[in-house]
Amino acid sequence: xxxxxxxxxNPIWADLSTSDIETSKKFYGELFGWTFEGDxxxxxxxxxxxxxxxxxxxLYPYVAEMGGFANTWSVYLHTEDSQATAASVTEAGGxxxxxxxxxxxxxxxxxxxxxxxxxxxxxxxxSHPGFEVLAEPGAIAWLEALTKxxxxxxxxxxxxxxxxxxxxxxxxxxxxxxxGDGPEAAAGLMDGSGFLPEEVPGFWQxxxxxxxxxxxxxxxxxxxxxxLEPAADTNFGRVAAVADSTGARFRLQQHIExxxxxxxxxxxx
Numbered sequence: 001x002x003x004x005x006x007x008x009x010n011p012i013w014a015d016l017s018t019s020d021i022e023t024s025k026k027f028y029g030e031l032f033g034w035t036f037e038g039d040x041x042x043x044x045x046x047x048x049x050x051x052x053x054x055x056x057x058x059l060y061p062y063v064a065e066m067g068g069f070a071n072t073w074s075v076y077l078h079t080e081d082s083q084a085t086a087a088s089v090t091e092a093g094g095x096x097x098x099x100x101x102x103x104x105x106x107x108x109x110x111x112x113x114x115x116x117x118x119x120x121x122x123x124x125x126x127s128h129p130g131f132e133v134l135a136e137p138g139a140i141a142w143l144e145a146l147t148k149x150x151x152x153x154x155x156x157x158x159x160x161x162x163x164x165x166x167x168x169x170x171x172x173x174x175x176x177x178x179x180g181d182g183p184e185a186a187a188g189l190m191d192g193s194g195f196l197p198e199e200v201p202g203f204w205q206x207x208x209x210x211x212x213x214x215x216x217x218x219x220x221x222x223x224x225x226x227x228l229e230p231a232a233d234t235n236f237g238r239v240a241a242v243a244d245s246t247g248a249r250f251r252l253q254q255h256i257e258x259x260x261x262x263x264x265x266x267x268x269x
Contacts, residue, residue: 001135002054009161010179010186011143012078012123012130014206015058019070019246021045024059027223027245031216032138032208043103054132056139068119071248074111075143075204076121077161078130082108085122085160092159093152100124114156116147118202122161141209141253142236144188147202150175154189165189168262207253213238216252220244236261 006012018024028034028049034056038047046060062070079085082100089096089112097119098111106128111121123130135141147153154177157163166181175191192202210216213231217240221227224245231240231252238254 001133001139003131003134004129006078006130007186008078008080009157009163010078011075012125013058013076013121013128014073014131014140014143015046015060015076016073016248017062017068017070018059018248019062021047021059021061023224023245024248027225028057028059030223031219031225032210034138051133051136051138055129056131056133071244071246073204073206073248073250074119074121075145075206076109076123076130079108079110079122079124079161082110082122082124086110086112088160089156092156094156094160103128112160114145114147114153114202116145116149116153116156116202118145118147118153118204120145120204135209137209137211139209140206142188142207143204144190144207145202145204146190146192146196148193148196149202150189150191150193153202157189205249205251207239207251209253209255211254213240213252213254217242233258 016024025036034049034051036047036049038045044060047058048055049057086096086100093115095113097113100108100110103109105126107126108124109121111119113119133139154165158165163179165177168176168178177189178185179187217227217231220242226243227240228243229241231238233256238256240252242252243249
């Protein structure tokens with residue numbers, strides 16, 4: 001699905017900090033058909049990935065001096081005013097990890113930590129509009145934050161990014177909310193306090209849509225990837241948790257008959 005004019009507050013971009021950019025390009029190129037454009041002399045070899053000529057994500061070489069973690073995906077939310085967003089983050093109980101900076105001529109980027117511990121970026125587009133394709137095979141289908149403090153993170157995204165939060169489920173076993181409701185939902189927020197290890201902070205994760213999770217897993221293994229959670233049919237489609245050839249985690253998602261995309265996490269019939 002081609003996209004444009006992404007709403008403020010919605011996910012607008014995702015990129016991968018990789019310890020080996022050539023290995024990552026080979027992995028995602030062969031697995032999803034991505035092609036790449038980047039300049040080693042510009043912004044540290046930041047490399048944009050395309051699916052059928054449309055912007056789908058980006059990769060860049062991890063630099064330890066810049067902080068953060070290698071081989072992790074980051075998600076950026078659309079802002080129309082990076083400086084105002086940074087101020088709102090602080091007021092909402094978050095932390096400014098990266099002051100808004102002008103990435104000329106593409107846009108303005110900022111980086112923040114929510115009260116729940118997850119890193120989230122902001123992107124104020126200029127010549128770079130963000131995602132041009134979503135929710136089709138080879139493209140990102142869904143993005144969600146796993147937080148260690150659900151109530152604080154919910155309030156954070158509402159105040160800092162203007163989220164209209166809708167609760168899907170609210171029990172100790174499964175607590176989940178979405179940005180927007182029903183077919184208009186654009187991102188998720190999950191309570192990870194009950195299952196994330198103490199040493200693992202909250203984080204954003206991406207789901208990449210495929211025509212067949214099982215066939216994709218077979219190819220992923222050939223390319224040096226790993227299955228972290230086996231494929232299962234759920235109310236949100238057939239889903240598997242995997243890692244790429246450098247260890248970066250993400251999920252595969254396949255639309256299946258019987259998936260209702262409601263709050264019941266039971267297996268689809």
